[in-house]
Amino acid sequence: MIPTKALGICGSPRKGNSYFLLKKAIEGAKKVNPKAVKTEIYSIKGKTFHPCIACSYCVKHEGQCIHRDDFEELRDKWLKADVILYSVPVYHMGIPGQLKCFIDRLGNSMFGMFRSKFPAIKDNLPKMFKIIGSIAQGIHIFSGQEHTITNLINHALIMQSIPVTGDLWESYIGVGGWTSNVIEKDGLEKLIQKGDMSAEATIRASQVLGRRAVELAMIIQSGLLACKDILKEEPIYHPLLTWMEEKKKRLV
Ligand SMILES: Cc1cc2nc3c(=O)[nH]c(=O)nc-3n(C[C@H](O)[C@H](O)[C@H](O)COP(=O)(O)O)c2cc1C
Known part of the structure; x- marks a missing residue:
């Protein structure tokens, strides 16, 4: 299997319910092949992401942000x-502001970075084909989980990547959960201890999401290599193909 890196990004400013679910998803990802799948969790807790100020500095400086x-x-x-x-x-029926600041800047920074490294795809983004899975949980039941996941699916598409979901019925477009009106950061863990069916389903769905994401990455990576002779005619695939070839050399 081609070595695969799964990065979990926790978008909460505290180590709470989102972090708890992310650990479950990462467990699911790792289980696909513990030797070949490397995992990491990054939390935005304590980090600073200033908002984009539309200065275009990154576009002119190889993606470096001001x-x-x-x-x-x-x-x-x-x-x-x-x-x-x-x-x-879920914050105000959408993604938390800190994560939005990161995502806004990510997109623009990529334009600057790829423009300098791959002039043939100037003013465009290369195909990145990252497999992107989303978990969103709030305090209430109909309170923005789907909107939040849709924000992240749109982000995946803009980043020339591929949104992934888990399995029905527990995961339609990603994992949505709620803490049954409890604001505490260990709300979900407490619900699990009480045998809450909805919390249990959210955990299962998170584990499956991680697993399906890695499986899809395997399929995409193998497919890219199998089709490389055709795809290499298109500069838009060059960064990805170069990266895949480098990874293939480290086959597990
Ligand atoms: C500023 C803010 C806005 C929130 N907005 C919503 C909301 O629109 N819908 C919802 O279900 N929960 C909302 N919540 C509740 C959180 O989504 C919920 O407590 C969640 O479990 C927090 O996750 P964490 O423990 O990972 O921080 C909001 C919380 C905060 C602090």
Whole structure:
């Protein structure tokens, strides 16, 4: 199997329910092949992501952002991953502001980075084909989980990547959960201890999401290599094919 990196990004400013579900998803990802799948969890807790100020500095400076904060560290981890699993709390029926700041800057920074490295795809993004899975949980039951997941699916598509879901019935477009009106950061864990069916389903769905994301990454990576002679005619695939060839040399 081609070595696969699964990066979990926790979009909560605290180590709470989102972090708990992300650990389950990462467990599921790792189980596919513990030797070949490397995993990492990144939490935005304590990190700073300033908002984009539309200065275009990144576009002219190989993707480097004018702000000096935690953005570039996470961007580089994002770029090196094959699978990205987001686990976020629902905020105002959408993704938390810190994560939105990161995502806004990620997109623009990529334009600057690829424009300098691959001039043939100037003013475009290469196909990245990262497999992106989303978990969103809130405090209430109909309170923005689907909107939040849709935000992340749109982000995946803009980033020339592939959104993935788990299995029905527990995961339609990603994993949505709720803490049964409890605000505490260990709300989900407590519900599990009480045998709450909805919390149990959210955990199972998170584990399956991680697993399906890695399986899809395997399929995509093998497919890219199998089709490389055709795809190499298109500059838009060059960064990805170069990366895949390098990874193939480290076959597990
Ligand atoms: C600023 C803010 C906005 C929130 N907005 C929503 C919301 O729109 N819908 C919802 O279900 N929960 C909302 N919540 C509750 C959180 O999504 C919920 O407590 C979640 O479990 C927090 O996850 P965490 O423990 O990972 O931080 C909000 C919480 C905060 C702090």
